[in-house]
Amino acid sequence: MSAVVVSGLGVAAPGALDVETFWANLTAGRSAFAPARALPGSGVICGEVEEGEAFADLPIPVPAACDRNAVLAVAAARQALTEAGLVPGSVAPERVAVVLGNGGGGLTSLDTQYERLFVETKRPHPFSIVRAMGSSSASWVSIAFGARGPCFVVASACASATHAIGVAAGLVRGGLVDVAITGGTEAPLSRGTLMAWNAMKIMSRTGCRPFSRDRDGLVVSEGAGVLVLEREAHARARGLRPEVALAGFGSGADAGDIVAPTAEGMARAMRAALEDAGLSPAEIAYVNAHGTGTRANDLTEVRAMRAVFGAGALPPTSSTKGATGHALGAAGGLEAVATVLAMRRGLAPPTAHLNDPDTELDIDAIPLTARAMPIPAAMSNSFAFGGLNASLVLRRI
Known part of the structure; x- marks a missing residue:
């Protein structure tokens, strides 16, 4: 390996x-x-x-x-x-x-x-x-x-x-x-x-x-x-000095509703990616969320993150779909690129247009302004219709 x-x-x-x-x-x-x-x-x-x-x-x-x-x-x-x-x-x-x-x-x-x-x-x-x-x-x-x-x-x-x-x-x-x-x-x-x-x-x-x-x-x-x-x-x-590794991947199915996702299925994918990477939740400094802009997705995704990361503060989390929109089957590719760039440059991208954060979510969604911060490890999540869940964990080399 x-x-x-x-x-x-x-x-x-x-x-x-x-x-x-x-x-x-x-x-x-x-x-x-x-x-x-x-x-x-x-x-x-x-x-x-x-x-x-x-x-x-x-x-x-x-x-x-x-x-x-x-x-x-x-x-x-x-x-x-x-x-x-x-x-x-x-x-x-x-x-x-x-x-x-x-x-x-x-x-x-x-x-x-x-x-x-x-x-x-x-x-x-x-x-x-x-x-x-x-x-x-x-x-x-x-x-x-x-x-x-x-x-x-x-x-x-x-x-x-x-x-x-x-x-x-x-x-x-x-x-x-x-x-x-x-x-x-x-x-x-x-x-x-x-x-x-x-x-x-x-x-x-x-x-x-x-x-x-x-x-x-x-x-x-x-x-x-x-x-x-x-x-x-x-x-x-070949003479390269790579900065970021794809360290972990997790996936799974809800085996439930064709359109309504479950927090349990999302959480299983995140845990599997962390286990594959050999990292603990506490080592994740930034999460690029699925974050589609619907209330149902936001609530379920935050519940899933809470199940994985525990009762304390969740890692800073943004959805780059605020800037790109939802590119469906391409979304995870654009978001993985965004996550790698964030790690390379020590700058977490904001959630665009987040003028009125939903306090019910209890999440640091990096509103409006990019945040300079070291990102030694990060997660990128994608959760699809059909209850199809996938997470990546990346780490700095």
Whole structure:
């Protein structure tokens, strides 16, 4: 078994096409929400990724066969591999895995093709299947960067990316591969998908405000967050000096309600991640919460944290979804990137738009202003519909 380190980060997020802009937005509590283009006049807002230089000259040989969720993944993966200093030929391609989380597959392509078929009564596009299939994002990252090791997508709704990162870390730790390109991607801003989310009556019209008394729901976003994980010895042999290790992963299922989570299931995932990392709850200095901006999630997540961390003060905890929105299957990837950056820079990002903290929660949710603090160990949580829970524990090296 080998220590697993983070050697590269990449993002494509609302208002940010690179890691530095992403971090600047998070620490400033700055969001980029706007009326949903797919639902004009509805009042629904979302977080859309504006295309820019990060999308230029992507190594995608057949763009017409590629859904937007795969484009986002390739753009973020290129950044992460560049930071890691990994170029074709620097690692045996059979020793590089691609494990991505994705909740819905090619949702925008599905929407487009159903409209083409049922409204315009035209034949579907010949690439409809390869655009829509759930594994396409991992396949395109593999094709773009020549990774020939294990390659697949993990689908567990809003916990997809966190599960993917945990599974990828297991491949590296167990010696099956030397490097893993992992994280999550999602492009859900199609008319049909947004209408389906809107039908659940949990979408905000004003912005995402986790842990706030005046919260009114979540904001659906698109995006991708990608990490390069590597065996520590392998990274050092290449001349890197890694700062953060992926130390623990825990997951489990509630086996209960399809939409209502349980504090017990969340707590089990957190405890499992701590046990895997060999750390005690007291050693966690910061938690990046699931924090969707709904009252039910906030209350249940804080109860779960109380069960894990005990009766004293909970660790400082923020939800970066206040800035990014909820990128569904990609959320855990963006949040893992945010947690690594917080540890590297000794700065905990705030919960954006938290003007009126909900005192019922009894939690230090780092309102509005980033906090300078040492973060020797941190936790990142994702809790999904279906009672699917996943937690990561990271530590400074």
